Amino acid sequence: MLLEQFLEECERLLEAHLSGKREDNVLPELKRFLSLLDRSELSHFSSLGEYLSKFISYLSRIDEFPHDRKVKRLKNGLEMIAKLRNFFLLHNSEEIESLLGRPVSPSTPIKYAYSVGEARSKILKRMDIETIGDLIQYFPRDYEDRRIIMPISSIVPDRKVSVKGRLLNFSAKKASGYTIISAVVSDGFGQLLLKWFNQDYIIQKLRRDREYLIHGLAKETPFGPMEMNSPEIEEIQGEVPREILPVYSLTSGISMKMMRKIVKRNLGLVRSLDDLVPSSITTERGLLPRKHAFTAIHFPKSLYEIRKARESLAYEEFFLFETTILFRKRQIRKEYQGLQKEISGVLSKRLIESLPFELTKDQVTAFEEIRDDMRAASPMNRLLQGDVGSGKTLVAELAMVDNYEAGYQSALMVPTSVLAMQHYEKIKRELSPIGIETGLLTGSLKKNEQDFVRMRLKKGEIDVVVGTHALIQDGVEFKNLGLVVVDEQHRFGVKQRETLTTKGKLLDSLVMTATPIPRTLALTVYGDLDISTILTLPKGRSPVRTIILARKRLKDLYSYISDELKMGHQAFFIYPLIEESEQVDLKNATDEATKLREEVFPGVGVELLHGRLNDNEKQEIMQRFRSRQSMILVSTTVVEVGIDIPTATVMVIEHPERFGMAQLHQLRGRVGRSNLKSICVMVMNKAISDDALSRLREFASTSSGFDVAELDLRLRGPGEFLGLRQHGMPQFLIGDIVNDRDLLFKAREDAKQLMEEDPELLEHGALRIEMERVYSERARLIEVG
Numbered sequence: 151m152l153l154e155q156f157l158e159e160c161e162r163l164l165e166a167h168l169s170g171k172r173e174d175n176v177l178p179e180l181k182r183f184l185s186l187l188d189r190s191e192l193s194h195f196s197s198l199g200e201y202l203s204k205f206i207s208y209l210s211r212i213d214e215f216p217h218d219r220k221v222k223r224l225k226n227g228l229e230m231i232a233k234l235r236n237f238f239l240l241h242n243s244e245e246i247e248s249l250l251g252r253p254v255s256p257s258t259p260i261k262y263a264y265s266v267g268e269a270r271s272k273i274l275k276r277m278d279i280e281t282i283g284d285l286i287q288y289f290p291r292d293y294e295d296r297r298i299i300m301p302i303s304s305i306v307p308d309r310k311v312s313v314k315g316r317l318l319n320f321s322a323k324k325a326s327g328y329t330i331i332s333a334v335v336s337d338g339f340g341q342l343l344l345k346w347f348n349q350d351y352i353i354q355k356l357r358r359d360r361e362y363l364i365h366g367l368a369k370e371t372p373f374g375p376m377e378m379n380s381p382e383i384e385e386i387q388g389e390v391p392r393e394i395l396p397v398y399s400l401t402s403g404i405s406m407k408m409m410r411k412i413v414k415r416n417l418g419l420v421r422s423l424d425d426l427v428p429s430s431i432t433t434e435r436g437l438l439p440r441k442h443a444f445t446a447i448h449f450p451k452s453l454y455e456i457r458k459a460r461e462s463l464a465y466e467e468f469f470l471f472e473t474t475i476l477f478r479k480r481q482i483r484k485e486y487q488g489l490q491k492e493i494s495g496v497l498s499k500r501l502i503e504s505l506p507f508e509l510t511k512d513q514v515t516a517f518e519e520i521r522d523d524m525r526a527a528s529p530m531n532r533l534l535q536g537d538v539g540s541g542k543t544l545v546a547e548l549a550m551v552d553n554y555e556a557g558y559q560s561a562l563m564v565p566t567s568v569l570a571m572q573h574y575e576k577i578k579r580e581l582s583p584i585g586i587e588t589g590l591l592t593g594s595l596k597k598n599e600q601d602f603v604r605m606r607l608k609k610g611e612i613d614v615v616v617g618t619h620a621l622i623q624d625g626v627e628f629k630n631l632g633l634v635v636v637d638e639q640h641r642f643g644v645k646q647r648e649t650l651t652t653k654g655k656l657l658d659s660l661v662m663t664a665t666p667i668p669r670t671l672a673l674t675v676y677g678d679l680d681i682s683t684i685l686t687l688p689k690g691r692s693p694v695r696t697i698i699l700a701r702k703r704l705k706d707l708y709s710y711i712s713d714e715l716k717m718g719h720q721a722f723f724i725y726p727l728i729e730e731s732e733q734v735d736l737k738n739a740t741d742e743a744t745k746l747r748e749e750v751f752p753g754v755g756v757e758l759l760h761g762r763l764n765d766n767e768k769q770e771i772m773q774r775f776r777s778r779q780s781m782i783l784v785s786t787t788v789v790e791v792g793i794d795i796p797t798a799t800v801m802v803i804e805h806p807e808r809f810g811m812a813q814l815h816q817l818r819g820r821v822g823r824s825n826l827k828s829i830c831v832m833v834m835n836k837a838i839s840d841d842a843l844s845r846l847r848e849f850a851s852t853s854s855g856f857d858v859a860e861l862d863l864r865l866r867g868p869g870e871f872l873g874l875r876q877h878g879m880p881q882f883l884i885g886d887i888v889n890d891r892d893l894l895f896k897a898r899e900d901a902k903q904l905m906e907e908d909p910e911l912l913e914h915g916a917l918r919i920e921m922e923r924v925y926s927e928r929a930r931l932i933e934v935g
């Protein structure tokens with residue numbers, strides 16, 4: 151085997167031992183690989199041979215060592231493999247030149263590319279390839295390793311392999327709208343069954359008795375030969391070179407062979423690509439220079455080179471993105487002067503002293519960060535994230551007190567009028583004693599009431615206003631707005647945030663979110679914002695116990711709730727539907743409320759809340775629940791966000807599988823908001839799928855919103871997570887913010903350092919040009935954010 155294959159096998163072996171998958175001796179296998187090694191490559195480089203001997207002798211006594219020393223050697227062994235490979239890569243980079251043809255320009259329309267022309271360019275356009283630049287960035291979805299052609303009889307199932315075989319027979323069948331093409335190939339010793347679904351064009355490639363090269367993943371079948379689904383297949387003409395070839399996603403009208411040829415012939419483009427990442431960083435991070443990475447991603451010499459090329463290109467994407475954000479942020483700071491506020495902190499101290507509890511450490515830190523921002527000359531642009539009930543609103547309140555002391559008005563914008571009312575009452579209660587005038591502005595107020603509030607805002611008679619979307623409507627003017635706080639970022643788009651911030655000039659803006667998002671996402675979605683995080687919950691809080699309960703045990707739950715009610719505690723019951731539906735067989739809030747009120751808990755006050763009630767009705771219901779005139783609130787998810795009832799201790803969720811992870815966590819966050827022990831019960835139906843059940847189990851095992859967010863991200867991927875796609879999250883071509891998160895952090899760090907050393911990017915012209923080209927749209931959003 152070739153050196154690279156030898157290294158691949160060694161790596162697999164050491165990793166299997168390190169992870170405990172293998173427990174036998176290491177050395178015999180290592181020796182076997184060594185005996186298969188084709189040493190011709192070593193003869194070019196004496197130092198390579200020497201290093202290889204060192205590697206072998208380092209591992210020669212490994213099986214005699216105790217466990218911990220063995221582990222250490224395995225780890226070091228893997229590092230030595232990486233070094234050997236890097237040595238090899240450098241050697242390869244000299245070969246790249248020979249691969250590259252004549253230079254072309256990235257913006258050249260695809261029809262002028264080599265081997266393309268008018269007709270093919272139409273096909274390529276269907277693959278979103280409009281220019282030669284797009285072509286080079288059309289990355290392979292997989293690779294075909296032709297360095298070893300396996301005998302069919304030695305195929306290991308579930309591993310991708312290349313084999314050679316003569317086509318014995320083939321057939322095409324149509325069944326319920328599908329075309330299934332089957333073929334049998336043999337290499338004289340073994341047979342393999344090939345199958346393609348709905349790939350009609352394959353049939354044109356098949357000729358009985360011809361020899362083919364086949365690449366794919368073989369699966370075992372209970373009877374008969376192994377089977378490969380949708381393999382790559384190509385007729386053999388002459389010698390098959392030992393190489394790794396790219397596999398692209400294609401559309402009809404273009405073959406894999408042709409696509410490879412087109413890419414290869416136009417690869418000369420990479421000559422004109424300037425490095426975006428400074429070479430000092432590339433070297434330090436062990437990444438490939440751009441030219442090398444682009445060449446290797448299409449035509450790699452080894453599997454390791456593929457990995458390195460991918461890593462290098464993903465890093466480049468992240469680096470470009472992070473630099474853009476930092477660069478724009480700096481531009482904004484330079485161009486816009488903010489309100490430089492004078493804050494002594496006397497008033498906010500008074501509020502803190504009046505509270506019946508102490509601030510948590512994280513609340514103090516977040517508050518200090520906000521105050522520093524408000525004192526500074528540039529406008530604040532900060533995200534305050536913290537778990538449900540961690541006390542974010544209080545921090546925002548303190549910031550508004552500081553802002554008042556500096557002589558400015560503040561606005562707090564929340565997503566629903568019920569929440570606006572709740573915040574307004576709390577804020578009024580706490581801020582009136584220190585002389586701050588508060589106001590409420592929601593769409594549910596009567597027109598003359600709204601007019602009155604608007605008039606007072608304009609005159610500067612209201613210092614702190616709480617409201618909903620009504621705050622951003624035309625006709626709302628402030629005398630001297632200085633701080634905008636937006637609660638629950640996800641409910642408002644960037645545009646709405648923008649409208650409110652332009653109400654005053656160069657305002658400080660604070661965004662609060664109770665749905666913590668993993669750090670990686672925070673860096674990308676909120677890359678333009680500074681972030682304060684409240685991790686710790688107030689003293690004395692214990693996590694909400696989360697239980698999955700079988701429906702037949704509802705009686706036990708009812709008796710538990712009765713005991714809680716006797717102690718003066720309250721309960722929520724959440725249903726996915728307001729009323730009975732003909733389409734789905736789900737419990738609904740209206741019928742269940744009647745049942746709970748009349749049969750299960752008579753006489754305790756059971757109220758029903760849902761989205762079809764008008765705002766005043768909703769507020770009255772909440773008011774009665776808050777003052778404990780009613781003890782049970784039956785609701786749809788309207789209570790999801792922000793409702794703060796410290797005496798509520800039981801949250802019952804019916805059909806929990808209908809809700810998203812973040813939503814479940816928000817619902818759970820409605821209890822456990824004081825020192826009282828609380829539980830969240832998810833009632834389970836028999837019909838629930840295994841997947842849904844395991845998702846709920848995982849949810850039940852978490853308690854912090856940060857863990858829930860990581861779990862959600864892992865299960866659903868970044869695109870679907872919280873519907874972020876609509877919120878300006880950048881799409882990366884090759885970088886994956888979940889799997890490449892470490893790379894993203896590194897890029898962030900490096901970009902920061904680069905911006906400190908060369909803030910105007912004078913020494914990095916190519917980076918600056920590319921930045922403006924790719925991210926012009928995103929940069930516009932950042933500017934207004």
Ligand SMILES: Nc1ncnc2c1ncn2[C@@H]1O[C@H](COP(=O)(O)OP(=O)(O)OP(=O)(O)O)[C@@H](O)[C@H]1O
Nearest residue numbers: 507508509510538539540541542543544664688792
């Ligand atoms: N340091 C603290 N110690 C004890 N209680 C606190 C502390 N800070 C806030 N609280 C109380 O905890 C409850 C939740 O606080 P708050 O509403 O500010 O949280 P939040 O993070 O905004 O919650 P949510 O995201 O669910 O809206 C309130 O009743 C508040 O008075």
